[in-house]
Amino acid sequence: MWPQLILSGMAIGSMYGLVALGFQMTYAVSNTMNFSQGAVVMVGAVLCYCLNITWGLSAIAAVPITLILCAALGLLIERWIVRPFARNGSQSWLLSTIALGIIAENLVMLTFGKEVRGYPSPLAETPVSILNFGVYPLELVIPVVGLSTALALRLLFTRTLWGKAFQAASENPDTARLLGVPVTWLIALSFSLSTALAGLAGMLIAPIANVSATMGTLLGVKAFATAMIGGLSNPWGVMLAGVLYGVVESVAAGTLGGSYREIVGFIVVIVVLSVRPNGLFGRSQVKKV
Secondary structure, three states, rough: OHHHHHHHHHHHHHHHHHHHHHHHHHHHOOOOOOOOOOHHHHHHHHHHHHHHHOOOOOHHHHHHHHHHHHHHHHHHHHHHHHHHHHOOOOOOHHHHHHHHHHHHHHHHHHHOOOOEEOOOOHHOOEEEEOOOOOEEHHHHHHHHHHHHHHHHHHHHHHOOHHHHHHHHHOOOHHHHOOOOOOOOHHHHHHHHHHHHHHHHHHHHHHOOOOOOOOHHHHHHHHHHHHHHHHHHOOOOHHHHHHHHHHHHHHHHHHHHHHHHHHHHHHHHHHHHHHHHHOOOOOOOOOOOO
C-alpha cells in the first residue's frame, strides 16, 4: 500500500511541479505571474484530446502541435494580458490573468462541453507489477518527465548564456537593456515556456484524471502553493516541493480518506510558509538601500 501511495503521489506531484515551474519562471524574469496557468493545463488537455481523439490525428503529431499552440497562447497572454499593466507599474495583471482563466474555462464549457471525458492511452490501460503492486506505466513516466524538466531549467538558468540573460533581465532590466539584453523578448519567452509546461502537464495528466473544462482549476491553485513552498528562486526546489506535496496528499487520502486530501495538503502549506516564508528551498532577497 505505501509504495503505491508514494508512487501515485509522485506522479500527481510532478504535475503540480511542472505547472509551478511556469509560475517560478515568469516571476524570476519579470516579477509577474500568469494566474491562468490552471486554465492552460485544461486547454492543453482539451486541445490534445480534440486533435488526437476527435479529429483522429496521431499522438505523435497531436502532442507537438498542442505544445506549440500553448506556447503561442503564452505569448498572447504576456503581450495583451500582462504587459500593458506591468509596463505602468500596476498590479492589475494579477486580476486580468485570473479573469482570462475564468473566460477560458467557460469558453471550453460552451464548445467542448461540461461532461468529463476519458482519454484512452496505452500508458494508462494495463498496470504493471512493481514490488507486488500495480501501477500504470504513465505514473512512472510523469515523475521522470517532471524531474528532467526541472533539471534542464536549472542548468539553463545557471550554466548557459541564456540563463545569465534571464537573470540580468530579472535583477536590473534597465541595465540589462543598456547591455543589449532583449528584456522584453525574454519576458515573452518565459511566458511562452511557462504555458508550454502547463500544456504538457495537462496532456500527461489527462489519461489519469480525464478531460473536462474544470480540470485545471484546483490544480492551478495547488501548483501556486507548490511554487511558494519550493521557493520562487529555485526551479529544482519547486519541482521537489511539488513531488513532496503530491506524496503528502496521496498518503493522506489513502490513510485518512479522500476527503482529507485537500485539508491535509493546505494545512501543510500554511505550516511550511509560517516557518519558512521564502519556501523550503528559497532564499531571502537582499535589498540595497
